[in-house]
Amino acid sequence: MAETKATLSIDGKVIADLPIHSGSAGLDVIDIRTLGSHGYFTYDPGFLATASCESAITYIDGDKGILQHRGYAIDDLAKKADYLEVCYILLNGQAPTLEQYDEFKATINNHTMVHEKLVHFFHGFLPDAHPMAMVCAVVGALSSFYHSDLDIDDPKQRMRSAHRLIAKMPTIAAMSYKYSIGQPFVYPRNDLSYAENFLHMMFSVPAEKYIVNPTIAKAMDRIFTLHADHEQNASTSTVRLAGSSGANPYACIAAGVASLWGPAHGGANEACLTMLEEIGTVDRIAEFVAKAKDKNDPFRLMGFGHRVYKNFDPRATVMRETCHDVLKELNIQDPLLDIAMELERIALEDEYFVSKKLYPNVDFYSGIILKAIGIPSSMFTVIFAMSRTVGWISHWDEMLSQPGQKIGRPRQKYTGEIDREFVPLKVK
Ligand code: CMC
DSSP states (O other), X not given: OOOOEEEEEETTEEEEEEEEEOOSSSOOEEXXXXXXXXXXXXXXXXXXXXXXXXXXXXXXXTTTTEEEETTEEHHHHHHHSOHHHHHHHHHHSSOOOHHHHHHHHHHHXXXXXXXXXXXXXXXXXXXXXOHHHHHHHHHHHHHHHSSTTOOTTXXXXXXXXXXXXXXXHHHHHHHHHHHHHTOOOOOOOTTSOHHHHHHHHHHOOTTSOOOOOHHHHHHHHHHHHHTSOOSSOHHHHHHHHHHTXXXXXXXXXXXXXXXXXXXXXXXXXXXXXXXXXXXXXXGGHHHHHHHHHOTTOXXXXXXXXXXXXXXXXXXXXXXXXXXXXHHHHHTOOOHHHHHHHHHHHHHHHOHHHHHTTOOBOHHHHHHHHHHHHTOOGGGHHHHHHHHHHHHHHHHHHHHHHSTTOOOOOOOOOOOSOOSOOOOOTTTO
């Protein structure tokens, strides 16, 4: 069958015939790689219509509310698999057998501790340092422990880096919390599940026995699963771009952590809680909703809206269920949670939000769950980063395994001065 082409013509003159490629699902893409040789670049700030790579990891159809990892629907994974199974799927391409799962779990457990020298890094931070700043720096510092003998062209070594990162992120995340509240670091326990171990490192103290609440552990595991990967979002694209130069994987993940931090991305869950605190009481919601609708006011309802999901976020649907379960089970009375529930009700009915398809997103509900569990809002984005690490490293591994991979290097539309005469200072 003849290859389908897109003809680019300008003022009626044909400039180029560009090949069109189809993936296994989703929109076809026009291959514009040769366009530069015809005298044009494309202009797409914010990557609104640009596919930056070929990937077989995650598929999203934002209009239909579909999210699949390696072909498995997210709600199935959230309800029927645990986070480590999802990690295995993302990294290896298919669901594990029981034997493979046990082996994977043992491998991850084998790497949960961090080098004692890494622990010292924390002591250089001020006690009120934001945990994301600590995690970003300490993950980047891991590159100094695993660099000179790391061959990123060897698939086995790439996989070992992935295992180390998945295993060590909870340890580093919990250490950032313990440091910020002045409690001793708690070492990992490999007899616990991934989620239980994280809660243990966060909440146990040497003086007392800590028993993990199974409802909380289940909710935590679901939060990890629902954040595990999300295709070519800002932080994943950052990791790919950093990795495209052949940089150390731990440094690439630190770049991903930095990119995730902003309130338009992973920082939305913390920003959402800050917003709820600012609203303060249910009777002030209308005032804030009015501000969010006012075109002249930059205020936005944090935790609402999404770049790709314009009908519903399938992660939010599952997270909403978990959120209501957790609030019921823990029977927590918190005015902030009342504000959140009322805000959800209003936004789902209000014409402005409905017509612009601005629904509560996954971070709205995960923020509420984490708050109910007793995790401070400054840790919310850290938990997102820890969950997303598997996605980042899966994309990094996929990119390096593809033949002919090129360094990422976008073009620009230049709007600055040109051809100016430079007059040396002494002449002026
Ligand atoms: N509150 C009020 N109005 C909003 C909001 C909001 N949260 N989000 C978008 N709008 C309006 C916006 O003003 C614009 O209106 P108009 O068409 O009249 O100019 C319209 O909706 C489209 O907005 P946009 O900024 O063009 O949409 P986008 O796709 O570029 O942005 C977004 C998506 C997530 C950055 C944005 O909805 C937002 O800032 N939301 C709040 C932050 C947030 O919750 N982010 C977490 C995203 S989920 C986690 C993740 O995957 O990283």
